[in-house]
Amino acid sequence: MSALEPAFSEDIRHQMLGLGEAARAAAQVLATAPAQAKDKALKAAAAAIRTGRGRILAANAKDLAEAEDLSAALRDRLELDDDRIEAMASGLEEIAKLADPVGQVMKEWTRPNGLKIARVRVPLGVVGVIYESRPNVTADAGGLCLKAGNAVILRGGSESLHSSAAIGDCLAHGLRLAGLPEDSIQLVPTADRAAVGAMLAMAEHIDVIIPRGGRSLIERVREESRIPVIAHLEGNCHVYVDGAAEVEMARRIVMNAKMRRTGICGAAESLLIERRAAESHLKPILDDLVGAGCEVRGDETVQALDDRVVPATEADWKTEYLDAIISVRIVDGVDEAIAHINRHGSHHTDSIVTEDDEAAERFLARVDSAIVLRNASTQFADGGEFGMGAEIGISTGRLHARGPVGAEELTTYKYVVRGSGQVRP
């Protein structure tokens, strides 16, 4: 396909440009909207989600009926129930409770010539969120963008169109009640996949694209987007058990990092262990994992330790299983662990277990990931666990935001300079 011939029709382009212009206009109002109005909209949307529970479930049933050929995992992501609906509502209320990032003075100083300079948080502008089946992202992403003063265009999975529309109605209700533009949160109303292509070309209308989904979505967005992207790649997270680790702590952390929930991006996918700890630490860890129903894929040394271990291939070191599977490799020390993680990991979240301060600091400094931990589970990779409140995901990119992307990370800044007639000599 030529880069100059768009793969979408004029109709779709026209429709998307309409959303873009409406979003830009809404963003201008939102940028200076008072915190109270935004919080009022969030709380009213939460209430509307609770009272609209029946309508949301009916819409979701329609999506599920139309999506007969979905895999069980995708159906599970798509399906809403009372708990998930309540989680959306209380999520919006939590966002309302956060401090408003907009207008915060990040830094302030006075120059010798009397100029007062302030670096002040302002919204990013218009955010485009592209996500897959989970309809709750509609509420989460819509709410967080609103809190940060951004207009948002939400492009959910085509299989969740009815569910997302029902949730979108509740958000619109909240905006109306608070006197904010309804176009602050817009849903792409078509299941046509070409809408994504059109969105990614709208650099005049959208300031940042946030893709949330599997590798193929992220790669498509990276390849096609003419708009800056805050990417949330997979989490190929590691635990490295150093020879100087406490055995019981290592067992507890590995089990939690792998098995607490296997389907989240902070779940560990690979275990590295120092050779001298193979007998003392790895043996009981393998017992724990296999005992809990985890498949263990190991290198030759690991296989020799326990005959329940199956062989790992080169591909395993790069694989995010999101399942009860773990790859295990013996390394000769912290430097080999660091090299392995930087080569095979996804720069998401990696942990060292050790009582050796020097090895720990070396690992924390040299592992090139958004989150590095010592003596703690990788499953803490979560905005809520960091005390940041809700998040739209964990950024594995390097620019703008790294790690949990919350309301603060959805802002940028401007310099406000106050003078008394100064001119430059």
Place this chain on the structure above:
Amino acid sequence: MSALEPAFSEDIRHQMLGLGEAARAAAQVLATAPAQAKDKALKAAAAAIRTGRGRILAANAKDLAEAEDLSAALRDRLELDDDRIEAMASGLEEIAKLADPVGQVMKEWTRPNGLKIARVRVPLGVVGVIYESRPNVTADAGGLCLKAGNAVILRGGSESLHSSAAIGDCLAHGLRLAGLPEDSIQLVPTADRAAVGAMLAMAEHIDVIIPRGGRSLIERVREESRIPVIAHLEGNCHVYVDGAAEVEMARRIVMNAKMRRTGICGAAESLLIERRAAESHLKPILDDLVGAGCEVRGDETVQALDDRVVPATEADWKTEYLDAIISVRIVDGVDEAIAHINRHGSHHTDSIVTEDDEAAERFLARVDSAIVLRNASTQFADGGEFGMGAEIGISTGRLHARGPVGAEELTTYKYVVRGSGQVRP
């Protein structure tokens, strides 16, 4: 041209990948290099530039001889003299004096479960800088990237190849003396323009691209780059003289903003003035400007005020003259000024002159530019004037860095989490 068929030969691609791999390896060393080593390299490079003055001037003479068909303006940018060489050397020494941003703890807190979380500055990784004729950018950008712990690949204008190579030798000398990898600062050794295309495709090897140059360069980079870009677009800067401005202050600021230096990105290109101030303020300002040799292009009301004013066309509102020309328009108040600037400006730097606090705050909040000023000249748009030390340019993008891009803006962060065995419940 198809997006899948690269417009560059395998040779160029191979050569550029070699630079990329060497840069990645150097970046890993630089990331944890002590501040003293980096500062030693910077100071030694400065000394080498002073002692190498003769060689640099000879290389520059060669470039100038080969560049016979360059415009006078481009020749001026390309030409080096003793002052410009000294400015490069002292610029590197200034960078050496800055605090090392790497390792700075931006924020630190402890969670109720005892996890200690720190947000720590780390280098971006590998930076690609693409610039036009000025050879001094080789020293400035190379030095700043080094300070921030980044490896850098510099792609200067093909017409400055000899000059940049001579400067690059001095930087390499500094790196060698300090025991840092010479590949920390690499120059693209070919004048082949295809090298830029190859660079922009190297997402595995380069973490951020910084283009410095005219509109066509920036647009090409935006269009082609598969790597995140910190863009430095043009500066279509405005001064808005409100009806409540002090006349003398308004005259001083407009003259300085326009005429102090016309060729820098912070120079004002458009003057907006409130209708009620046309007689009282604009008339003397027009006298000042015309008297100083500035061409004034005005709307009909402005033309009627002074017969030395020539008509402005619609295109003038969007034009960065970088010359002794200014466009002038009458507006009906601060809201119209804000709307004009947000529509026609380049989100760079804009100033309001007024004694009216309410109008000022409205302008500062609503003008969507990297730098907004009250009662001060737009020519303060400069990292040095902000007290940030050297800068690589003024970012007009919204993500990561906005306004002056100095050493701090050339870093990112990671979260370092220290625990004592915590697992997630």
